[in-house]
Amino acid sequence: MFVIKKNGEIEPLQEEKIKTVVARIGGSLELANKIVEKVKTSLPDRVPVELIYKTLFDEVHRENPVLGCKLNLKKAISELGPTGFPFEQYFAKVLEHSGYSAVLPMLFEGKCVQHEMDVYATKGGDEYLVECKFHQYWQKKSDIKTALYVYAKVLDINEKNKKQFKPWIATNTKFSMDAVDYSHCQGIKITAWKHPLGESLENLIEKSNCYPITILPSGTREIFQRLIAEHVVLVEDFLKLSKEEIQKISGVSAEKCEYLLQEANLLRPTR
């Protein structure tokens, strides 16, 4: 069985790739094997990669709606856009549910000029100045320029305030290799997609159970934008609203509201 990639290249089906995705969202090996079997028996011998994704999504959703939502996490975060502010709000909430105290956005005097930092976070005596880099397009990596300017920014603030604020960059995409090297060398904390191992963006989200509102399968762009405009960025915040409030903010019917609440309840934090 051969897979036709988006760039037109053809390669043999790699079952391991499917199993890795299922494992990442916490699915069982049994589920993974079931999906591989389904792909191999129900799809043509030369199959576009999109069709494999579709089968994967459909099967995971049918088996376990919660895992299905989690499969969409990457896309859900990108739907917090187009501006970067909802991601800043969202990341601050993830930090708060991970034991930090977090304040959104703050001005700091530097030796040379005044700077705005997206989030000021503290935990156990350490103080962090967080720069959030939101990219709506997943292909866009944060590059070394980001790491360099954030370092210079925090340096300028520290010089003025005689402080040891630690720089922290949070992004919903990946970091280029040299940006990772530079950040590691200069002591800049990075939170990115799949990086660093065990403390990546998706790790923090799953550990804190802080899912973005945009993960609800029944939601639309318009519904999300309306909720975000009212600072409802977490599924948890959504669940705190009454049905009347949801309908008023998002303009949905009573029936649609029920669907959304059912989906949100599946992801209700167990805290």
Add this chain to the structure above:
Amino acid sequence: MFVIKKNGEIEPLQEEKIKTVVARIGGSLELANKIVEKVKTSLPDRVPVELIYKTLFDEVHRENPVLGCKLNLKKAISELGPTGFPFEQYFAKVLEHSGYSAVLPMLFEGKCVQHEMDVYATKGGDEYLVECKFHQYWQKKSDIKTALYVYAKVLDINEKNKKQFKPWIATNTKFSMDAVDYSHCQGIKITAWKHPLGESLENLIEKSNCYPITILPSGTREIFQRLIAEHVVLVEDFLKLSKEEIQKISGVSAEKCEYLLQEANLLRPTR
């Protein structure tokens, strides 16, 4: 007489604006007055700003073709794009004709990672690392992030090499106010459009008589791209070519070639 601005606003004609432009390119007060008179007598009472520009260009060109070319400098530099490399080449030549020695682009080991600098320039014992920021759109200002990342870059290089390289940012557009403040405070040299007074990009160009090839009125985008691909970025370099070379590189007719050479000769450096 009223001027209709691009954004639709209407304001009274400010004669001083026309006189300032003429003075900047080295035109006489007599020429400036003549143009103001022409604008006031030949244009309608409510006139789009573009029509005033056109009259200004036409009159300057008719009076003095060299000044006419200089009027186009801003646009000519933006035509060095779409990529940033021709501007780097061009700026290095401007530096060379301003008494610096300049080398294009170089890799430097930093404390943390390796960095590429667009130009390495020296003069009288001082060593500069230049970052060129080319913007094809004039509205786009270089912002403080640029100043911050260039500072961090040179800092990393200096720490590794125990050197005192001076950071230098050259751009064809303007700098935001806080970028200027930060650069001044951190000792970053800036060369931008109209900044700093007396040593701005257009000042350096006029003093060194280093006009970009894209300033020739008879040139087209295709001709310029072909010449630039062969590293002919200065009018001066163009004048070193034979007619046969010009025709071969740019693919123009003998007649067109004559026009271009005539225009280039008007701008021939007097060195």
